[in-house]
Amino acid sequence: MERFDAIVVGAGAAGMFCAAQAGQAGCRVLLVDNGKKPGRKILMSGGGRCNFTNMYVEPAAYLSQNPHFCKSALARYTQWDFIDLVGKHGIAWHEKTLGQLFCDDAADQIVKMLVDECEKGNVTMRLRTEILSVERDDDGYTLQLNGETVAAKKLVIASGGLSMPGLGATPFGYKIAEQFGLKVLPTRAGLVPFTLHKPLLEQLQVLSGVSVPAVITAEDGTVFRESLLFTHRGLSGPAVLQISSYWQSGEYVSINLLPECDLDAFLNEQRSAHPNQSLKNTLAMQLPKRLVECLQQLGQIPDVTLKQLNMRDQQTLVETLTEWRVQPNGTEGYRTAEVTLGGVDTNELSSRTMEARNVPGLYFIGEVMDVTGWLGGYNFQWAWSSAWACAQALVEE
Ligand SMILES: Cc1cc2nc3c(=O)[nH]c(=O)nc-3n(C[C@H](O)[C@H](O)[C@H](O)COP(=O)(O)OP(=O)(O)OC[C@H]3O[C@@H](n4cnc5c(N)ncnc54)[C@H](O)[C@@H]3O)c2cc1C
Numbered sequence: 001m002e003r004f005d006a007i008v009v010g011a012g013a014a015g016m017f018c019a020a021q022a023g024q025a026g027c028r029v030l031l032v033d034n035g036k037k038p039g040r041k042i043l044m045s046g047g048g049r050c051n052f053t054n055m056y057v058e059p060a061a062y063l064s065q066n067p068h069f070c071k072s073a074l075a076r077y078t079q080w081d082f083i084d085l086v087g088k089h090g091i092a093w094h095e096k097t098l099g100q101l102f103c104d105d106a107a108d109q110i111v112k113m114l115v116d117e118c119e120k121g122n123v124t125m126r127l128r129t130e131i132l133s134v135e136r137d138d139d140g141y142t143l144q145l146n147g148e149t150v151a152a153k154k155l156v157i158a159s160g161g162l163s164m165p166g167l168g169a170t171p172f173g174y175k176i177a178e179q180f181g182l183k184v185l186p187t188r189a190g191l192v193p194f195t196l197h198k199p200l201l202e203q204l205q206v207l208s209g210v211s212v213p214a215v216i217t218a219e220d221g222t223v224f225r226e227s228l229l230f231t232h233r234g235l236s237g238p239a240v241l242q243i244s245s246y247w248q249s250g251e252y253v254s255i256n257l258l259p260e261c262d263l264d265a266f267l268n269e270q271r272s273a274h275p276n277q278s279l280k281n282t283l284a285m286q287l288p289k290r291l292v293e294c295l296q297q298l299g300q301i302p303d304v305t306l307k308q309l310n311m312r313d314q315q316t317l318v319e320t321l322t323e324w325r326v327q328p329n330g331t332e333g334y335r336t337a338e339v340t341l342g343g344v345d346t347n348e349l350s351s352r353t354m355e356a357r358n359v360p361g362l363y364f365i366g367e368v369m370d371v372t373g374w375l376g377g378y379n380f381q382w383a384w385s386s387a388w389a390c391a392q393a394l395v396e397e
Contacts, residue, residue, distance in 0.1 A: 014366025015158030023121020161340025
């Protein structure tokens with residue numbers, strides 16, 4: 001039986017970074033993953049360019065039942081630390097929008113960087129490996145893998161959440177938490193497109209591919225201003241993905257399709273200048289033509305000229321376009337979700353070390369726990385920060 005100082009389960013963002021850091025500080029680390037290659041989500045991320053962090057990382061950008069939990073790790077290993085590492089590896093990057101940082105070339109540069117960092121730390125990596133059982137005794141943890149038994153004093157669970165089972169996601173981390181008596185909070189898909197109920201879906205399907213800037217508000221008052229995309233299944237785009245993490249089944253969202261325009265003032269101004277202009281053509285100056293035509297067919301935009309539009313109808317129109325209330329049917333679920341909300345209850349863990357308070361030597365990092373970031377590089381930053389905090393603890397003790 002081979003013994004290590006620490007075994008890390010999951011060669012994703014958090015697992016690789018933690019293993020590399022601990023290895024470089026002198027720990028003998030085994031990194032285990034069920035996949036053929038490490039960092040599969042990283043490769044898919046950011047449209048293939050990996051949105052690896054965000055310039056405006058702050059605790060308020062994370063959802064958790066314990067909103068304070070993420071503060072310590074985010075403050076100790078910041079976005080600037082990771083940007084520095086990316087720079088040391090000669091990876092060129094750019095800011096796209098809202099502080100989101102992407103590789104200029106491709107996401108595999110980040111995976112290569114993490115693999116190189118693991119090699120620098122002499123990390124032993126075992127891919128295509130299933131963990132059949134985990135047992136704990138006074139010496140630490142013994143894992144039965146397919147083919148061999150391995151043991152270590154410390155066990156780090158970095159197996160991620162349930163999103164994208166096609167990329168190797170499994171409930172392994174939650175099962176281990178439960179095995180050792182830790183509470184796991186209910187999970188659900190986050191950063192995920194909405195599906196719509198049938199009549200509305202059929203009416204809007206012609207808009208598939210149309211994108212508009214929007215302000216979207218959840219029932220709890222959370223607001224995002226980003227673009228919204230109509231799809232053949234419902235609604236997507238950054239604004240929708242963001243609000244989906246704040247949406248509960250059965251709730252409505254309110255959508256302003258014209259956040260950059262004072263529609264009432266615009267219509268009054270146009271009426272004075274061009275009274276015989278059709279309302280449809282006037283609105284097409286502010287919204288995609290396909291959207292205007294669709295809304296007219298649905299009876300939401302009257303077929304009139306501006307001088308024929310009375311003030312009551314104008315008010316209704318303004319409300320329709322700026323406070324469009326939609327009740328999603330549901331979400332596309334884990335199949336397309338970028339993240340999993342909920343997970344291992346952070347009240348069970350130390351925010352400094354990520355170690356389970358009542359199970360010495362057992363650590364959870366990354367998405368497996370109940371910390372979920374906004375879209376825009378926040379989730380990878382949580383992976384880096386929580387992994388770093390854990391690695392310091394593995395080395396200290
Ligand atoms: C398509 C997509 C795009 C994304 N884009 C971005 C982005 O641009 N920016 C951003 O910040 N976030 C993005 N995310 C979210 C981000 O990928 C995750 O939050 C992050 O990868 C979580 O890191 P992690 O290490 O905790 O888990 P993961 O990266 O999911 O790694 C977990 C690893 O554990 C392995 N594993 C699971 N179960 C087992 C098991 N039973 N045995 C052995 N190994 C196991 C998995 O194979 C995987 O390699 C995206 C997610 C998706 C799905």
